[in-house]
Amino acid sequence: MRSAYSVETVRAAERELMARLPEGALMQRAAAGLAAACAQVLGRTAGRVYGSRVVLLVGSGDNGGDALYAGARLAKRGAGVTAVLTAPEKAHSGGLAALRRAGGREATTAEALASRLIDAADLVVDGIVGIGGHGGLRGSAAPLAERAAAAGAAVIAVDLPSGVEADTGEVRGPAVRADLTVTFGTHKAALLIDPAREHAGAVRLVDIGLDPWLPERPELEALQHADVARLLPRPGAESDKYRRGVVGIAAGSTRYPGAAVLAVAGALRGGAGAVRYAGPAGDAVLARYPETLVSDGGPRRAGRVQAWVVGPGAGDDADTVAEVLDVAGEADVPVLIDADGLRLADPDVVRSRTAPTLLTPHAGEAAALLGVDRAEVESARLAAARELAERYRATVLLKGATTLVAAPSGRDGTAPVRVNPTGTPWLATAGSGDVLSGLAGSLLASGLSARDAxxxxxxxxxxxxxxxxxxxxLAAQDIASAVPDAWRDIASGS
Structure with missing residues (x-):
């Protein structure tokens, strides 16, 4: 599992570690990891380190020091290294002295912008602003980032792309776009959450010894294959279709019958033993999936289930949404609310539920629930997911390029927000969310918590x-059809 911590937590851990190390040792560890990554990139792009041209964009903080010491290591290996100092009087003195001793040279931002220095580089290293920066790049730093983006050189960010918000993933102005970010000690939220994640490129974590001083509970976490494998429901020798869980699907309408078919498609592949469908698209569902248990009497007469999915393709059918919430409340079973259900469900009923509730909005639906513009949600996804979870007292799955899963705070505080790393832009296709709803609803019915499901x-x-x-x-049906292969990949550890 990949974990991300706040700036405050990282700095506290760094202080604890530095108190136990010789002065400057921690920065040397970071610089060594950074230099190794730079050398690998130069080996791919320039063929070798010796004779390559490296430009360091150096600010006034420790990130600038990391870049300078890494540049000194590259200069000792024969690279031509130039440090562009955005604040010469505040540059890290030890790092600058090391670069000079190794044969590196310096340039002002004005000199760099007036020449082809950056354009001719094989590698640009971004050490302008560290994890404590706020707002976009200002002053001469902004045109430096723009020049680096326009050049043909590879760009490596030190710890975090300059100009992004470390704790939130927001990008409030000009920011560096890196091909690779070399981060130290632990991931930062901005490396996992859009829109900042798009600026980070690939991410390499360098271990500098922080783990013993990092708390057990991070701010964010991203599951990996092994974590998901431990959570996948597996039938036992005594299992039957009812013991494995039954998921109820109240989706679709005469106008949108396909939503019902797609939600059922996801549910059938999500681990539950059976799928009950209650809605007006029963014929379409049975024609595609005859194993579905179809009821024509509405949710109340559908039979016992261990979780409900409601909303995909519901149109304006507020009565069915209300009935599902009523039936689920009486049975005290989890409910997943998606799509039209998010618009039609009574917020007070959602907030008052005692059984788990999982809301699955995209950015536009989240904006409507919060009463803000969509752009506000897209620019501050982490804050939006957390606010929705607290406001509705429900677990929230905020869909997007990076999907976030946030649970409301409880007796023991708030669990880390989970960031899903497996998405692809091809998921932006009609009906994919319906498949996800059925899939996650089936996992709910099989016994997973709302956060895990x-x-x-x-x-x-x-x-x-x-x-x-x-x-x-690909089409939404293709996603559903590929779930068993993905499940096998995870379960087998491949």
Whole structure:
């Protein structure tokens, strides 16, 4: 599992570690890891370190020091290294002295912008601003980032791309776009959450010894194959279809029968033993999936279930949404609310539920629930997911390029927000969310918590989309069809 911590937590851990190390040792550890990453990139792009041209964009903080010491190591290996100092009087003195001794040179930002220095580089290292920066790049730093983006050189960010918000993933102004970010000690939220994640490129974590001083509970976490494998429901020798869980699907309408078919498709592949469907699209569901238990008497007469999914393709059928919430409340079973259900459900009923509730909005639906513009949600996804979870007292799966799963605070505080790493842009296709709803609802019915069902569902959904697409467009049905292969990949550890 990948974990991300806040700036405050990282700095506290660094202080604890530095108190036990010789002065400057921690920065040397970071610089060594950074230099090794730079050398690997230069080996791929320039063929070797010796004779390559490296430009360091150096600010006034420790990130600038890391870049300078790493540049000194590269200069000792024969690279031509130039440090562009955005604040010469505040540059890290020890790092600058080390670079000079190694044969590196300095340039002002004005000199760099007036020449082809950056354009001719094989590698640009971004050490302008560290994890404590706020707002976009200002002054001469902004045109330096713009020049680096326009040049043909590879760009490596030190710890975090300059100009992004470390704790939130927001990008409030000009920011560096890196091909690789070399981060130290632990991941930062901005490396996992859009829109900042798009600026980070690939991410390499360098161990500098912080782990003993990092708390057990991070701010964010991203599941990996082994984590998901431990959560996947598996039938035992005594299992039957009812012991494995039954999921109820109240989805679709005469106008949108396909939503019901797709939600059922996801549910059938999510680990529950049976799927009950209650809605007006029963004929379409049975024509595609005859194993579905179809009821024409509405949710109340559908039979016993261990979880409900309501909302996909419901149109304006507020009565069915209200009935599902009523029936689920009487039986005290979890409910997943998606799509039209998010608009039609009574917020007070959602907040008052005692059984788990999982809301699965995209950015537009989240904006409507919060009463803000969509752009506000997209620019501050972490804050939006957390606010929704608290406001509705429900677990929230906020869909998007990076899907977030946030649980409301409880007696023991708030569990880390989970970030799903498996998505692909090909998931932006009609009906994919319906498949995810059925899949996550089935995992709910099989006994997973709302947080685990949302996280595992998103992980499987993204992985299935990758398998189904393989670089080409795919339809929602293709995602559902690829779920078993994704499940097998995870379960086998491949």
């Amino acid at each position: 949302g996280s595992v569902g998103a992980y499987l959904h993204g992985l299935a989309a990758r398998r189904g697409a393989v670089g080409a467009p």
